[in-house]
Amino acid sequence: MKTLIQFLSWSGLVLSANLVAQEKVTAQQFVDLQEGNKPFAGFRRAHAKGACITGEFVSNGALAPYTKATLFEAGTTAFVGRFSIAGSNPTAPDLKAPVRSLALSFNLSNTEQWRVAMNTPPAMAVTNAHDFYQQIVAIKQGPDAIKAFFKEHPESKDFLNWKASYTPSSSFALEQYNSINAFYLIDNQNNKQAVRWHVMPRDNTPNTLTNSDNALFDELSSRLANGAVSFNWVFTLASNDDDETNPAVIWPSSREQVSAGVLKIKTIDTSEDARCHDINFDPLTLPTGIAATQDPILNARSAAYAESYRRRAKEKLLEALQ
Ligand code: HEM
Numbered sequence: 497m498k499t500l501i502q503f504l505s506w507s508g509l510v511l512s513a514n515l516v517a518q519e520k521v522t523a524q525q526f527v528d529l530q531e532g533n534k535p536f537a538g539f540r541r542a543h544a545k546g547a548c549i550t551g552e553f554v555s556n557g558a559l560a561p562y563t564k565a566t567l568f569e570a571g572t573t574a575f576v577g578r579f580s581i582a583g584s585n586p587t588a589p590d591l592k593a594p595v596r597s598l599a600l601s602f603n604l605s606n607t608e609q610w611r612v613a614m615n616t617p618p619a620m621a622v623t624n625a626h627d628f629y630q631q632i633v634a635i636k637q638g639p640d641a642i643k644a645f646f647k648e649h650p651e652s653k654d655f656l657n658w659k660a661s662y663t664p665s666s667s668f669a670l671e672q673y674n675s676i677n678a679f680y681l682i683d684n685q686n687n688k689q690a691v692r693w694h695v696m697p698r699d700n701t702p703n704t705l706t707n708s709d710n711a712l713f714d715e716l717s718s719r720l721a722n723g724a725v726s727f728n729w730v731f732t733l734a735s736n737d738d739d740e741t742n743p744a745v746i747w748p749s750s751r752e753q754v755s756a757g758v759l760k761i762k763t764i765d766t767s768e769d770a771r772c773h774d775i776n777f778d779p780l781t782l783p784t785g786i787a788a789t790q791d792p793i794l795n796a797r798s799a800a801y802a803e804s805y806r807r808r809a810k811e812k813l814l815e816a817l818q
Contacts (some may be wrong), residue, residue: 521629523799527807529632531584532798537811539586541804543597546580547713548772551724551761553602558755559731562689563681565785566604568756571654575600577761578772579668579716582615589706590712596664598673598695599699600759611781613797614673614695616662620653620743621646624795654746667698668716669725669761676739677794679777680787683713683730690740690789692747695727717764724763740789776805 531541540546557570567573577600587628599613599719622628626650646652665671673695680688703719705711717783719725733752765771780788780798788794 519571520792521625521796523803526629526796526800527803529629530651530804531807533590534791536586538808538815539584540580540808541584542583542800543582544579544586545588545590545593546578546597547716547764548770549579549714549765550757550760550763551575551577553600553729553757553759555757556755558754559681561599561730562683562691562733562754563785564684564818565681565783566612567602567610567783568769568785573604574623575602576772576775578602578775578777579713579764580585581712587709589709590710591664596668596671596673596712597670598668598773599772601775601777602783604720604783608783610783610786611775611777611778611779612675614675614693616664616671616673617655618674618676618694618792619654619746620672620676621651621652623651623742623744624792628783628793628796641702651744654744658746665700665703666715667700667713667719669719670697670702672696673727677743677791677797678734678789679736679782680740680789682787683787688787690716690734690738691707691731692734693729693731693756697728698726698728705787713766717766720761720764727759727761729756729759731756734805737742741791743791743793776801778802 516617521537527541535541538546552572552574553567554572555568556569557568559568560570577598579598580597581588581590582595582597583593596616597614599611602610604610622631631645634641646656675693678692679692681691682688701714703716708714731754732747733753733754734747738747738751739745778798779794782788
């Protein structure tokens with residue numbers, strides 16, 4: 497159960513004592529909860545520990561019929577990204593983190609960007625921000641409350657099944673990262689197709705890990721010194737039976753998949769002034785050809801990321817002015 501508790505606090509959530517159940521959770525309340533009583537000034541309030549990466553996406557053109565996003569025309573586009581672990585502590589030990597993450601940012605033109613943030617679980621345990629918040633309240637209350645929470649939330653089934661079968665790998669390069677939330681692809685005729693995506697490791701061979709607090713980031717640095725790390729970027733197309741607004745249900749494996757191309761990660765920068773730290777990987781920063789669904793978690797994410805960004809940007813500014 498301890499592992500489950502750790503896992504469910506994957507966004508670094510720590511309950512503030514005075515918060516009570518509410519119908520609608522605000523971004524401020526979420527971020528208060530995530531940062532806990534001792535915020536780490538200048539850092540992200542979730543996924544605080546991370547390293548910046550650069551690379552390129554080589555599109556094979558297979559997704560282009562479904563979306564007018566220029567990224568998916570055949571060709572190569574550079575990106576800046578970030579590997580991270582869940583939690584609000586920027587010096588947390590890598591191997592204790594229950595969730596690992598990959599974020600990407602594409603500059604598609606002077607006016608268009610796409611920000612993508614993915615995690616290792618393929619589903620949320622709940623369907624909306626209020627229940628996610630309550631889930632954390634239950635975690636704070638202890639094992640009996642968590643048990644009772646899941647008893648009252650049968651929609652957690654897919655998440656719990658996945659968690660029971662998941663073994664963390666020995667590298668960021670060997671994990672599968674998932675969009676969790678669904679989005680729409682919009683084609684040239686403005687038809688929309690709901691999709692989720694995941695990135696899957698390609699021939700990234702296992703490596704030896706140290707016991708250091710920075711084991712995963714060190715491993716990735718030495719791996720990249722020997723060559724690029726690659727992932728296949730795969731899109732799963734929803735059928736009419738799938739509810740794209742529900743992030744707790746994993747779609748059947750029989751759904752059509754389109755492999756859109758290869759993500760090649762080439763460099764890593766673990767310094768605190770690296771480029772990606774100033775990026776807010778807001779999942780609603782979308783280019784033409786990709787649109788948000790009405791998934792309530794997706795919309796809650798955007799507001800919470802903005803609040804976290806506001807706090808850390810202000811702290812950085814105040815630090816610079818001192
Ligand atoms: C209601 C649910 C969620 C809340 C409240 C939440 C909150 C946050 C916050 C506040 C940040 C820090 C943003 C910043 O300062 O730049 C963050 C980062 C992040 N979140 Fe979430 N999150 C949620 C769900 C998700 C989901 C479903 C995913 C994965 C699909 C996800 C993936 C990430 C990643 C990868 C980062 C780090 C991005 C980076 O490297 O900067 N989050 N989250």
